Amino acid sequence: MRNHGVEAAGWEANLEKYVSTLKEYDYMVQRARESRDPFFATGEYLIDNLVLKRCLPPELLSQPLRKVNSVWEWETEGAKQLTIVGTRGANLSKTWVFNFRRRAVIAAVGGMFLVGPMWLMVLRSELITQLVATTVFVTGFGLLMAAFLDKDEAVLASTAAYAAVLVVFVGTSIGNDSGGVTR
Template identity: 45%
Template sequence: MLDFFSPQRTSGRNDVENPGRVYVDFRDDRWTLDINLHNIITTISKQKTWAESIREKWHDITRSYRVNFAVLQRIYLAQLRERLVRQAVDLRFNREQPLGWADTLKEYIQALQDYDYMEKRSLLPGDPFYASGEQYLDRKLLEHVVGSRGDQLEKETRAVGRWETEAAEPPSIRDTRRDNYHRSWTQGFRRRIGVAAAGGALLVAPMWLMVLRNTLYTALVSTTAFVALFGLMAAIFLTSVMEVMSCTAAYAAVLVVFVGLTTENRMDV
């Protein structure tokens, strides 16, 4: 929750006592940090099953930290945005142009492009813009760097992914470029095989159903259900509205043609 500075309040930064409310004082250059301060580093905890809780020893470490580099980029964007606003105001109302406003604009555009890349990269496995305690090496590094200051962290989130219990270098660091390429190709090939299997099943399954139970009601219900399922999957995996619409329409057209053929054959019989 944001609150802004007012003349009735002399202290503009009470977020330490009340982390749920962040007071923004535009007279203080730290306001861009205040609105993101609690999201830079968070505490994470390992989610254990009942069996794991019994097996693990009492001294096993199940808490660590997570550093979000994307938050640092948001802070950088906010600082550039503030600088651009000030330079735009000076450009409008002063006779002389502010120094470096064109460079600031270029930096802002580049920072936006970098942040867009960060968002796209977050959709892929192994987000490099996190230093998180799920990985053994990151956990040891964070414990060393954060140290006793971790007690000051109040925001806590759940661990995502497997909690590593032994030191293991990431394959992308340990392997050669050829190994990384083959691993990426294999992972992509498996995903493509999965998509091909799902697409084939969505086409073959309703056709088999309409042939084995050759009734108009079965054809209409199966077509409606499978088109809805295909549209849902397209909405999940595709990002463009036009792509979702065109793919769903093409899939529906194939099933409608098959419904027409099966219905016509049944009437002829």
């Protein structure tokens, strides 16, 4: 790497440190999404409180404390304490349950997005109803994908695939006059 025509001293080490720092930051962000962030220490957890008291300088510990509202219940000695990072078994179990719930919600929402418009279009076979339903459901699905997916291409691809499914359903419904209930 050059700066004003001269190779900067130590640029390789600086670049390596920068990349390492980014990896550590990404790891911290990933762990912060978990129910018990190991990088967040609070006096409300007994073990965290003991670690904080051990690490803080005595002059800070001797200062008077202000009363603040607690976010969680304060753990007390004798009660079951949460460890800073949890046990392996508990972490695996908690992660599995969390991921299962997330997948179950995704399956339910996905099913509703597919079955809901189908029922509506079969029960209301008017062309305008089918077009409006397709527009509303595709827009809703696209917004949902935009909220949960990180990559623009993934949002576009999933929305286009969903729209294609509904358009095919509308196309087959239009060609089949006996498929809907008219009122």
